[in-house]
Structures are given as structure tokens and as C-alpha cells.
Amino acid sequence: MVDAKDFASDVRPTWCAGCGNFGIWNALKKALAQTGLAPHDVMLVSGVGCGSKLPDYTTANGVMTLHGRTLAVATGARLANHGLKVICTHGDGDGYGEGGNHFVSAVRRNIGIVDIVQNNRVYGLTKGQYSPTSPHGFVPRTSPQGAIEEAFNPLAVALAAGGTFISRGWSGDLEHLTWLITEALGHRGYALVDVLQPCVTFNRKYSYDWLRPRVYKMQDQVGYDSSDKAAAFAKALEWGERIPIGIIYRTESRPAYEEMVPALEAGPLVKQPLRAKTLPEYEVLKQEYL
Amino acid sequence: MLVNDMTLKIGGEAGQGVESTGRGFAQALVRGGLYIFGLQDYHSRIRGGHNSYQIRVADHDIYSHDERVHLLLALTKVAIDEHLQEIVPGGGVIYDPALSVDEADLAAQSVKAFPVPLTKIAVDQGSKLMANTAAIGAAAGLTGYDMGVINSVIRDNFGKKGQEIVEANLRVAAAAHGFVKEKYAASFPFKLKKIEAPLRMLISGNQSLALGALLAGCRFVAGYPMTPGSPILEWFAVHSKEYGVVTKHSEDELAAINMVIGAAQMGVRAMTPTSGGGFSLMVEGLGLAGILEVPIVVVNVQRPGPATGLATRHEQGDLLFMLHAAQGEFLRIVLAPGTIEQCFEAGYRAFNLAEKYQSPAIILSDAFLAHSPRALDMDALDLDVPIDRGALLSDEELDGLTERYRRYAVTESGISPRALPGHPNAVYALGSDEHDEYGQICEDVAVRTQQNEKRMRKVEAARSEMKPPQQYGPPDAELTFLTWGSALGPVRMAADILSDQGQSANIVQIMDIWPLPVDKVTSALQGAKKLICVEQNYTGQLATLVRAYTGIEVDGLIRKYDGRPMSPEYILAHLKGVV
Numbered sequence: 105m106v107d108a109k110d111f112a113s114d115v116r117p118t119w120c121a122g123c124g125n126f127g128i129w130n131a132l133k134k135a136l137a138q139t140g141l142a143p144h145d146v147m148l149v150s151g152v153g154c155g156s157k158l159p160d161y162t163t164a165n166g167v168m169t170l171h172g173r174t175l176a177v178a179t180g181a182r183l184a185n186h187g188l189k190v191i192c193t194h195g196d197g198d199g200y201g202e203g204g205n206h207f208v209s210a211v212r213r214n215i216g217i218v219d220i221v222q223n224n225r226v227y228g229l230t231k232g233q234y235s236p237t238s239p240h241g242f243v244p245r246t247s248p249q250g251a252i253e254e255a256f257n258p259l260a261v262a263l264a265a266g267g268t269f270i271s272r273g274w275s276g277d278l279e280h281l282t283w284l285i286t287e288a289l290g291h292r293g294y295a296l297v298d299v300l301q302p303c304v305t306f307n308r309k310y311s312y313d314w315l316r317p318r319v320y321k322m323q324d325q326v327g328y329d330s331s332d333k334a335a336a337f338a339k340a341l342e343w344g345e346r347i348p349i350g351i352i353y354r355t356e357s358r359p360a361y362e363e364m365v366p367a368l369e370a371g372p373l374v375k376q377p378l379r380a381k382t383l384p385e386y387e388v389l390k391q392e393y394l
Numbered sequence: 395m396l397v398n399d400m401t402l403k404i405g406g407e408a409g410q411g412v413e414s415t416g417r418g419f420a421q422a423l424v425r426g427g428l429y430i431f432g433l434q435d436y437h438s439r440i441r442g443g444h445n446s447y448q449i450r451v452a453d454h455d456i457y458s459h460d461e462r463v464h465l466l467l468a469l470t471k472v473a474i475d476e477h478l479q480e481i482v483p484g485g486g487v488i489y490d491p492a493l494s495v496d497e498a499d500l501a502a503q504s505v506k507a508f509p510v511p512l513t514k515i516a517v518d519q520g521s522k523l524m525a526n527t528a529a530i531g532a533a534a535g536l537t538g539y540d541m542g543v544i545n546s547v548i549r550d551n552f553g554k555k556g557q558e559i560v561e562a563n564l565r566v567a568a569a570a571h572g573f574v575k576e577k578y579a580a581s582f583p584f585k586l587k588k589i590e591a592p593l594r595m596l597i598s599g600n601q602s603l604a605l606g607a608l609l610a611g612c613r614f615v616a617g618y619p620m621t622p623g624s625p626i627l628e629w630f631a632v633h634s635k636e637y638g639v640v641t642k643h644s645e646d647e648l649a650a651i652n653m654v655i656g657a658a659q660m661g662v663r664a665m666t667p668t669s670g671g672g673f674s675l676m677v678e679g680l681g682l683a684g685i686l687e688v689p690i691v692v693v694n695v696q697r698p699g700p701a702t703g704l705a706t707r708h709e710q711g712d713l714l715f716m717l718h719a720a721q722g723e724f725l726r727i728v729l730a731p732g733t734i735e736q737c738f739e740a741g742y743r744a745f746n747l748a749e750k751y752q753s754p755a756i757i758l759s760d761a762f763l764a765h766s767p768r769a770l771d772m773d774a775l776d777l778d779v780p781i782d783r784g785a786l787l788s789d790e791e792l793d794g795l796t797e798r799y800r801r802y803a804v805t806e807s808g809i810s811p812r813a814l815p816g817h818p819n820a821v822y823a824l825g826s827d828e829h830d831e832y833g834q835i836c837e838d839v840a841v842r843t844q845q846n847e848k849r850m851r852k853v854e855a856a857r858s859e860m861k862p863p864q865q866y867g868p869p870d871a872e873l874t875f876l877t878w879g880s881a882l883g884p885v886r887m888a889a890d891i892l893s894d895q896g897q898s899a900n901i902v903q904i905m906d907i908w909p910l911p912v913d914k915v916t917s918a919l920q921g922a923k924k925l926i927c928v929e930q931n932y933t934g935q936l937a938t939l940v941r942a943y944t945g946i947e948v949d950g951l952i953r954k955y956d957g958r959p960m961s962p963e964y965i966l967a968h969l970k971g972v973v
Contacts, residue, residue, distance in 0.1 A: 113834075115834055115835075142818065143818075143821045144815075144816055144817060144818040144820075144821050145816075147660075147815055148823065149656070152826070157835065159823040159825075160823060160825065160834055160835050162823070163821060164821060164823070165815035165816070165821055165822065165823065166822075166823030166824065167656070167659055167686070167823065167824045167825075168823065168824065168825040168826055168827065168835070169652065169655070169682060169826055170652070170678055170679070170682050170826055172648075173648060173649075173652040173678075173679070173682075176644070176648065176649040176650075176652030176653050176656070177652045177653070177655055177656035177659075178656060179642075179649070179653050179656060180614065180616065180652065180653030180654055180655060180656025180657035180658075180659075180660075180664070181656035181657065181659060181660050182656075183614065183640050183642070183653070183656075183657060184613075184614055184640075184656065184657035184658075184659075184660035184661065184662040184664070185660040185661070185662075185815070185816065187816065188660075188815065188816055205645050205646055205648075205649070206645065206648075206649055208645075209644075209645040209649065365640055366634065366635040366638075367613070367634055367635065367638040367639055367640045368640065370638065373613050373614065373638075373640060373657075373660075373662050374660050374661040374662050374814065374816075376613070376638060377611075378610075378611025378613070378663065378781060379609070379611055380613075380637050380638030380639075381637065381638075383777060383778060386608070386609060386637075386777050387777060389605060389608075389633075390595055390772060390775070390777075393595035393596050393597040393601070393770075394424075394425070394593055394594075394595060394596075
């Protein structure tokens with residue numbers, strides 16, 4: 105029986121004391137153990153940033169890639185070996201800024217990846233600049249007069265792009281986040297888990313004390329239908345005094361991308377022989393040029 | 395009368411079917427046992443503009459076009475204006491009289507006018523759309539070429555559209571053939587005659603490169619369309635279901651190379667085709683593959699830059715860029731094929747080298763090579779290609795592993811035995827940060843030094859495996875051409891012309907560009923009496939590279955950077971200036 109501890113590595117996290125990443129890391133390890141996955145069944149893909157160091161602190165297969173390229177590498181990995189559970193852990197700058205095109209494309213193609221975005225609404229590792237999810241007027245090092253752009257709304261964008269599992273977690277509620285990640289792990293296509301997490305060093309505004317009283321759980325909302333896209337849009341746009349967490353939208357009706365690729369019908373690509381056919385069956389290709 | 399030694403050129407607007415007509419006629423010539431070399435020239439637009447397709451025909455293997463045209467099939471008046479100067483005295487132009495051509499203009503160049511009512515014949519026998527078929531029939535009539543072969547190509551090319559369309563096209567071709575044969579054939583001295591020969595393919599560099607990669611076991615191709623690299627992506631898309639290749643048209647080139655890295659890390663042979671602009675976007679990914687030591691293959695089919703440059707045209711301006719792309723130092727392997735056969739060879743060798751040295755391998759092709767089809771014997775491409783996956787640990791070896799797996803174990807060769815993710819005894823994470831032997835992020839001075847040296851040792855290991863330059867011609871020649879990539883074809887034709895004129899020239903072509911096999915290149919060049927480098931860029935990038943690593947300086951440089959391919963005539967004309 106796999107235990108959450110089996111997913112820890114010998115390396116101690118370099119995150120600041122109180123960093124929201126600890127909650128996300130612990131929830132992920134618990135969720136993996138609860139789902140019955142072993143470290144060798146999992147492929148963790150991250151980018152660059154504080155949260156992207158998570159694979160280094162975890163015992164599982166992993167690749168820490170370039171800033172922003174997390175989903176692209178994960179997509180290639182998933183298509184090459186869909187026998188492994190591919191999970192991305194990267195920040196809001198990585199996922200929604202530098203990797204914005206990959207984010208929208210991953211949602212659209214419904215590739216079977218669990219995408220955990222460690223959304224602290226600030227750049228931490230580069231020491232406090234505004235991020236795509238920083239609100240208008242946010243005053244960090246690169247916008248002393250206040251950020252001019254409006255904040256990026258990942259849930260609404262994912263809905264508009266045709267997402268099939270769109271959720272928000274909160275790093276301050278381990279039990280709820282663990283449950284949310286297990287649900288995401290059970291989804292057949294692309295599952296977005298945008299996690300609100302405080303950056304205790306560079307984003308004092310969105311602290312535990314600010315977030316805790318505001319978040320409320322969707323599963324407690326009697327009558328909310330998470331397969332109703334219009335209702336989901338309304339929830340995705342809700343922000344301020346009340347912030348919904350949990351599954352905003354879910355449908356299992358759309359197959360994952362990898363279910364639609366003919367070359368993968370014979371099983372994970374890496375388990376197939378280098379050549380799909382015998383040599384004489386390749387010789388016929390020459391006939392095309394006669 | 396001159397038999398089986400001519401150039402036929404088709405000129406018209408984009409959208410008029412210049413390419414399909416040219417390809418159809420070329421195919422018919424190859425089916426008739428002749429050798430051909432096809433040259434395409436087109437603008438970056440869908441409709442309008444002037445395009446051409448030039449077919450050099452011979453009864454022996456040829457490696458390039460040349461600048462003489464014997465017969466022009468002009469689908470527009472512009473085609474005549476553009477190409478009249480290229481037509482040899484005694485040559486001719488087939489055109490529709492509706493184009494209102496002044497025959498005196500042609501006569502002034504000693505070029506014969508062959509007005510043929512192509513559209514009328516097409517309308518009478520089939521439909522207006524079949525005017526190009528009429529042009530093919532007319533060309534066959536004028537050159538006396540076998541209509542049986544022409545008809546076989548028509549049947550194959552229109553077969554999908556139904557028997558009625560096939561029959562109509564056959565009628566159109568026959569009518570045009572009959573018209574021209576009776577009226578003009580006797581006055582045209584250049585003839586084409588079917589000869590008995592084994593079957594041959596008409597295949598381009600992009601196609602043979604794709605074939606080589608497929609046979610190497612490439613099962614994952616991701617790319618974003620960019621001329622002239624996109625035909626490789628399209629080739630795989632067409633064959634993906636039949637041959638089990640995941641082909642992904644990605645959102646951009648950043649995604650393409652990073653998807654390929656993800657797939658290759660899982661153990662699948664993976665490749666991304668692009669051109670220089672797309673490669674520019676991939677540069678950071680190249681470095682990622684370098685530090686992660688993931689074997690990937692990147693194809694850069696060059697076109698003229700910088701930026702958008704000349705989208706549909708040709709240059710060899712990316713050589714030094716390939717060697718230096720991305721920050722930091724790491725091994726990349728660069729193969730620059732110069733022939734269709736070498737495209738196939740590079741297509742499979744790149745995967746073997748990438749996996750053996752756990753590094754990115756770049757195939758540096760170019761537009762001229764990619765788009766120009768040539769007749770090739772069936773056995774010129776041996777599909778039974780060697781496969782070497784390098785130090786890849788088997789499941790059995792991993793079953794027996796007793797200590798923690800070290801992905802980046804420090805070894806003498808620099809190559810660390812590789813485990814694919816998924817085995818319980820080899821669970822590991824890689825990082826784009828500097829890392830220790832296990833793959834964990836590490837900033838330690840000793841570890842950085844050790845890992846950097848480990849990676850760089852692979853450069854020397856790979857260098858020793860790179861092949862010596864290809865050499866052509868007599869070893870004691872008075873003149874030695876140094877060249878690379880598709881410039882080889884025109885250089886070979888130029889050397890043949892020189893030898894026909896009683897001079898002697900040989901050729902040193904470097905295909906294994908990087909790591910440059912310095913000793914092998916030095917020994918190939920040492921005996922050169924007069925060394926002339928021929929390449930299609932402004933600065934002479936190969937000459938620069940050779941001088942930097944061997945100390946050998948060329949005696950002259952023949953360069954071309956107008957976006958159009960090198961030709962034998964161009965080389966000979968410029969040779970006078972540099973020798």
C-alpha cells in the first residue's frame with residue numbers, strides 16, 4: 105500500500121516558512137496515495153518558479169522544464185506514454201503568462217493532464233514582480249505606479265476554450281484540496297486545478313487571513329449543477345468578498361485527445377516497437393514516387 | 395537532332411497548375427526510363443505572381459538544373475517575357491494564341507513559336523480546366539515523346555476523379571499531341587525518347603528525409619507549418635495512421651520542440667521539422683534538450699532570412715547559427731545533407747547519433763534540396779537502416795538494479811546509461827537547472843564542474859564518430875571545390891563541365907558538420923592545389939568554420955545570396971573572378 109510519505113524525497117524544500125506550496129505539495133502526495141498510484145506511475149512536469157521545484161522534493165518521475173513550457177513538454181510525454189499519469193505543477197507566471205498559448209491549447213485539445221497551477225498572483229522566485237493574475241493596480245517592483253492590466257481569469261478562459269474539468273483549490277484547506285486533486289486525477293481529459301496560495305514574502309495582500317474567510321465550497325451549494333456552462337461562467341467571474349472553490353465545471357462527455365489518435369490504439373507509444381510494421385510493408389512507400 | 399538532353403520549363407501564375415503540370419510531365423519522363431532534375435520557383439502567394447517548374451532531362455543521372463531552356467510551356471504572356479532570354483537558339487515556346495504573343499520577339503532570339511489552341515482543344519475534347527493536360531500533350535507531340543507513358547500518368551493522377559474525367563483528359567492530350575506532331579514536330583530538333591530502364595522514383599529531399607526518419611523508428615513528429623519545412627510535417631500526417639506515428643501540428647514552434655522533448659524523454663524517437671524562423675523560436679528548447687540530455691531531432695530546412703526573408707526561396711545562411719544557437723555550451727550534432735540520398739541517410743543517422751550521445755541532433759537541409767525532385771533508382775534508398783539506441787537500459791537490467799539510479803552518472807565517455815520513466819527501480823526527475831548525478835537541482839562548485847565536463851566529453855566522443863567529407867573527382871585535380879548542402883549538385887555539374895573542357899576539378903563536401911571532424915577535414919583538404927569554397931550565403935560560413943578549426947584558408951569564395959539556387963553556369967562564370 106502506497107503512503108503519502110512514499111512520495112517525499114530526501115531534499116528539503118527551499119520554500120519560505122508558511123509558503124502556500126507546502127499545502128499544495130502535501131495535498132498532491134496524499135491524493136496520489138489515495139488514488140493508489142505508485143511513484144513510478146506518475147510523471148510530474150513543471151517549469152521554472154518556486155512552485156516548479158516541487159518535482160525535486162518529490163519521489164516520482166519528473167521533468168523540470170523551461171519557464172512556460174510545462175504543458176508542451178507534458179503533452180509530448182503524455183502522447184508518448186499515456187500509461188503514466190501526467191501531472192503539471194507550475195505557477196501563474198509559468199502557466200498563464202509565458203505559457204499562455206500552451207494553456208489555451210491544452211484546454212482546447214483536452215489532453216489527459218492534471219494541471220495544478222500554483223497561483224499566488226505574484227512572481228516569487230524573481231523576487232516580487234506582478235504576474236498575469238495580479239489585480240489591476242497591484243504595486244510590486246515592476247509597476248511602482250500600479251499594474252495597468254486587468255487580471256487574467258484562468259477559469260473563465262478555460263471555460264471559453266472548451267475546458268472539461270475546471271476547478272479552483274485553496275492551499276489553506278488540505279482536506280478539500282486533496283479531494284479536489286483526486287477528482288482531477290479521475291478525469292479523462294485536461295483537468296485544471298487553479299490553486300489559490302499565499303506568497304508570504306512578496307504578496308502580503310493575498311494572505312491566509314485575507315483568503316480564508318472569503319473562500320466557500322461549491323459542493324456545499326445546493327442545486328449547483330457543475331455541468332451547466334452558463335452557471336459555471338457566473339461562478340468563474342465571481343471574485344472579491346466571496347470566492348468559490350471546488351469544481352466549477354465538469355463534463356466527461358468529451359474523449360481525451362489521446363483517445364482520438366489512431367497511432368495510440370495499439371497502446372502507449374513507447375511500449376510499441378520502433379517500427380509499426382515489417383520492412384516489406386515500408387517498401388510500398390516507394391511506390392508513391394513512381 | 396539532340397535526343398534526351400534538354401530542359402523543359404513550364405511557366406504561369408500561381409493557381410494555374412504549374413507545379414502539378416510540371417510534376418506530371420516529370421513523372422512521365424521518369425517512367426520512360428529518363429533521368430530528371432526538377433527545379434521549382436514560386437512566390438509566397440496563393441494566386442497570381444509568376445511561378446515556374448523546370449525539368450532537366452538526360453539519359454544519365456544528373457544532380458542539378460542548368461540555365462539553358464530548350465522548350466518553354468508558357469501558360470501566360472509573362473512566362474515568355476520572363477524566360478525568353480533563357481531559351482537556346484533553335485528552342486521553342488508552346489503557348490495559346492489567345493496570349494497575343496508577337497512571334498517577331500521570339501524570332502529575334504532564334505526561338506521558334508509554337509502557338510497551340512490549348513484552351514480550345516481542352517474545351518472541345520473535355521473542359522476548360524484541362525488546358526494544362528493539352529500543354530503536356532503538346533510538349534509530347536513536339537518532342538516525339540511516348541504517349542503511352544503520358545497516358546499512364548494521366549490515368550494515375552486523375553483516377554480519383556472518376557473514369558469520365560480520365561477519359562476526357564486522355565482525349566485532350568491526344569488531340570493536342572496530334573495537332574503539334576503534325577504541324578510543328580519536324581521543325582523542333584530536341585527530342586525525348588523512352589528508353590528501357592528499371593523503375594525509378596521521382597523523389598525530393600523532404601520526402602526522402604521523412605522516409606529515413608520513419609524507418610529509423612520516428613514515432614512522434616510535432617511541428618508548426620513553415621515553408622519549406624512543412625511538407626515533412628504533412629508527409630507524416632498523411633502516413634501517421636498507417637505507420638503509427640503521432641503527428642502533432644502544435645500551437646507554435648515553442649510547443650513543437652518542447653513536445654518533442656517530452657516524447658523523447660519517455661523513450662519515443664521524436665522529431666520536429668521547421669525552417670530558420672521556427673528554429674529561432676526553438677533555440678531555448680535546444681538548450682533544454684542539451685542539459686537534460688534528451689535525444690531529439692530537429693530539421694531546419696533553410697530559407698533566406700533574416701526574419702521572414704524570402705519565404706519560398708533558397709539560401710544556406712544558417713550554418714553557424716546551428717552551431718551556436720542557445721546559451722551555454724553543450725553538444726549538438728549537425729548533419730547537412732547535399733543530395734536526396736543523403737537526406738534519407740541524415741533522416742535515420744540523426745536518430746542514432748541523438749540517442750547514442752543523448753543530445754539534440756539537427757538536420758540542416760535547404761529549400762533547393764527540399765523541393766527539387768530527382769530520379770532515383772529503387773535501391774538507392776536501402777530501407778533496412780541500422781538502428782542504434784545507445785546506452786539504453788533494458789527492463790531486465792533495471793530489474794537487477796540494487797542502488798539508486800543515477801541518470802547523470804559520471805562516466806569516461808560522458809554518456810550515462812539511460813532509463814526510461816516508468817520502472818519502479820529507476821524513479822528520477824530531471825531538471826533544466828544544473829543537477830547532480832541523480833538529477834537533483836544542485837549549485838555545488840564541484841558538481842557543476844563535473845556535470846559540465848561530463849556533458850562536454852560527449853563532444854569529443856561524437857567528433858570521433860563523424861564521417862569524413864565526401865570526395866568526388868580525381869584526387870590530383872588542379873582545382874578543389876569545397877562545398878556543403880544542396881550547392882553540391884551544381885558544383886558537381888560544374889566540375890563535369892570543366893572536365894569535359896579538359897580541366898580537372900574535384901570536390902570536398904562536408905555533410906557531418908558538427909562536431910567538425912577536424913582531422914578528417916584537414917586530410918581531405920591538405921592536397922588541394924587551389925581551394926574554392928562554394929556556398930549560398932554572404933559571409934562564407936563553411937569557409938569560416940573550416941579556417942577556424944583546421945587553419946586552412948580557401949583561395950577563393952563563390953557565394954550567392956539572391957534567394958535563387960546556385961547553377962553550374964553561375965559557378966563557372968564566377969570561377970574566373972576568383973581563380
